[in-house]
Amino acid sequence: MPLNSEQLAQKVDYLRAINQEGMLDRSRIRDIMNGGEAAVKALLGDKMNVEYNQLPAPNLFLTALERFAQKLGRAPDLKVDITNDNDSQRAKKKSEKIERIVTSYDKFNKLHKQLPQAARWLPGYGFVVWTINHKRDRNDNPYPYAELQDSFNCYPGNFGNDQEPNELAIIRRVPHGILAEQYPEAKQYIYAQNETAQESAYSVLIETTERQGSWANSTGQGKVVVEFRDKEGTYVFLPENNKIIDFMPNILKSGPCFVVAKRYSFDQMQSQFQHITGLMANMAKINILGTIAMEDAVFTETNIVGEIESGKYRKGRGAVNYFTPGSSVSKPVNNLPYQLFQQVDRLERHLRLGAAYPVSDDGQSPNSFVTGRGLEELGQSASLHVREYQTVLKEAIEQLDSKRLEYDEALFSTKRKPIAGMHNGTAFKETYIPNTDISEMYETRRVYGVMAGFDEPQKIITGLQLKQQGIIDTQTLQENMDGLDNITKIQQRIHAEKAETVLFESLMAQAAQGDNKATMAAIEIRKNPSQMAEILDKFYTAQGEEPSPEEL
Numbered sequence: 001m002p003l004n005s006e007q008l009a010q011k012v013d014y015l016r017a018i019n020q021e022g023m024l025d026r027s028r029i030r031d032i033m034n035g036g037e038a039a040v041k042a043l044l045g046d047k048m049n050v051e052y053n054q055l056p057a058p059n060l061f062l063t064a065l066e067r068f069a070q071k072l073g074r075a076p077d078l079k080v081d082i083t084n085d086n087d088s089q090r091a092k093k094k095s096e097k098i099e100r101i102v103t104s105y106d107k108f109n110k111l112h113k114q115l116p117q118a119a120r121w122l123p124g125y126g127f128v129v130w131t132i133n134h135k136r137d138r139n140d141n142p143y144p145y146a147e148l149q150d151s152f153n154c155y156p157g158n159f160g161n162d163q164e165p166n167e168l169a170i171i172r173r174v175p176h177g178i179l180a181e182q183y184p185e186a187k188q189y190i191y192a193q194n195e196t197a198q199e200s201a202y203s204v205l206i207e208t209t210e211r212q213g214s215w216a217n218s219t220g221q222g223k224v225v226v227e228f229r230d231k232e233g234t235y236v237f238l239p240e241n242n243k244i245i246d247f248m249p250n251i252l253k254s255g256p257c258f259v260v261a262k263r264y265s266f267d268q269m270q271s272q273f274q275h276i277t278g279l280m281a282n283m284a285k286i287n288i289l290g291t292i293a294m295e296d297a298v299f300t301e302t303n304i305v306g307e308i309e310s311g312k313y314r315k316g317r318g319a320v321n322y323f324t325p326g327s328s329v330s331k332p333v334n335n336l337p338y339q340l341f342q343q344v345d346r347l348e349r350h351l352r353l354g355a356a357y358p359v360s361d362d363g364q365s366p367n368s369f370v371t372g373r374g375l376e377e378l379g380q381s382a383s384l385h386v387r388e389y390q391t392v393l394k395e396a397i398e399q400l401d402s403k404r405l406e407y408d409e410a411l412f413s414t415k416r417k418p419i420a421g422m423h424n425g426t427a428f429k430e431t432y433i434p435n436t437d438i439s440e441m442y443e444t445r446r447v448y449g450v451m452a453g454f455d456e457p458q459k460i461i462t463g464l465q466l467k468q469q470g471i472i473d474t475q476t477l478q479e480n481m482d483g484l485d486n487i488t489k490i491q492q493r494i495h496a497e498k499a500e501t502v503l504f505e506s507l508m509a510q511a512a513q514g515d516n517k518a519t520m521a522a523i524e525i526r527k528n529p530s531q532m533a534e535i536l537d538k539f540y541t542a543q544g545e546e547p548s549p550e551e552l
Contacts, residue, residue, distance in 0.1 A: 030124075073118075079446070098405070100423050101408075122393070132404065154170050168229045175223075189241045234250070254402065276350070286340055463477040521539045
């Protein structure tokens with residue numbers, strides 16, 4: 001049964017309340033990552049009078065997150081298994097068809113652009129949210145659409161033992177013009193200003209959204225909109241006007257139309273960097289003190305005991321001063337800056353340990369004496385760290401695939417729609433009917449390649465070693481290499497090149513043995529090297545049988 005505005009406001013306020021403690025962590029992390037004056041206040045407090053561009057401390061939070069997200073931002077490979085161990089040709093074609101359908105979903109949703117952003121929010125905020133709806137292409141064909149939401153504005157419900165919430169509230173500001181374009185029938189409420197909004201029971205929902213730039217709304221201006229999703233459907237609510245302007249029933253039997261990917265933690269949903277914020281603040285303070293101490297050490301005072309005979313005390317290079325006998329001149333020595341620098345180095349090591357940010361990510365050698373085995377052991381913890389996050393993203397994308405397939409079949413069951421894209425290195429373009437081609441096969445399998453998270457030189461070396469030992473084949477190696485799109489075309493060219501090399505060497509051997517025809521073909525290739533393929537085809541074309549005397 002649909003909720004009324006009062007029940008909806010109570011549910012949203014409850015979700016906001018249970019996420020209130022985590023919002024403090026989210027706000028602090030966002031301010032530090034974005035930099036500026038807010039970052040200084042988040043690290044050093046409101047009383048510190050230091051501008052951000054004068055803060056002599058690197059933002060290791062941002063650098064660690066960027067380096068880590070670059071390892072996670074790659075989409076896993078798609079696999080659709082044949083059901084019931086059915087090895088028939090029809091079952092294979094159906095599973096391949098679903099793979100191509102989901103591949104076209106990913107292309108339409110621009111999943112390759114969403115994952116690098118999700119890879120920053122998942123460790124930064126502790127979770128990331130996708131909502132399921134549909135959009136239309138330029139030919140007005142509808143397709144399911146997985147939309148990445150800004151985690152800062154999302155308030156998930158109770159996660160439960162299975163860590164999958166059934167309720168989600170999204171509170172954000174949307175520019176009036178965009179909102180009126182989406183809901184033209186509600187223009188009177190969108191542009192109306194409720195003078196008693198600040199005194200109403202929903203004022204807390206309005207105050208939740210800060211009037212500053214965000215990922216989706218850089219200006220921070222607009223009307224507060226609450227989007228609430230549960231098993232019943234999706235509500236769009238204007239708390240300022242106490243008005244529900246839209247309700248979309250949920251058509252999925254598997255649950256609500258959203259997916260939440262949550263990082264593994266001990267008890268609470270926390271950012272990966274929550275426990276080292278104090279270290280970052282301490283490092284900034286000591287860097288400031290070290291800079292001040294270094295300036296004081298350069299311009300340290302001079303203590304003179306006695307009288308000067310040369311009149312004015314001269315400074316600078318080549319200056320000479322004369323003092324009366326028994327006088328003394330001294331400069332106080334202060335080695336405090338060097339002690340501060342050593343403490344900064346210790347803090348950096350602690351920060352890197354807490355943030356799982358190895359120095360090797362910055363191209364630095366972790367040891368003065370490095371061996372291959374030593375580097376391998378040092379990289380194991382980072383690899384396991386990446387693998388755990390990949391597990392979270394893998395499961396979330398598998399849920400996205402399942403919900404998108406179910407959404408497509410439930411809402412557009414009999415509509416024939418075109419799809420196109422690249423699958424397994426081969427381009428495809430065809431049509432499909434959800435009711436016929438999907439037919440309740442919603443399960444997919446996402447697999448990160450054997451070299452996922454490796455950089456390109458590592459992929460080449462490791463891939464060639466695996467291929468040499470017979471663990472993988474050439475096509476698997478090619479699929480894991482970035483930039484090799486049309487693998488089928490590449491393999492055809494490789495085979496053609498190998499055959500051409502064998503034929504050319506055979507031709508040269510025959511020419512060396514005095515075969516006039518081969519010699520003439522070699523001369524023709526020398527004159528026209530660009531037409532070698534045509535000359536070889538002509539040379540090796542099978543000759544017909546000699547005609548009999550009667551035929552002549």
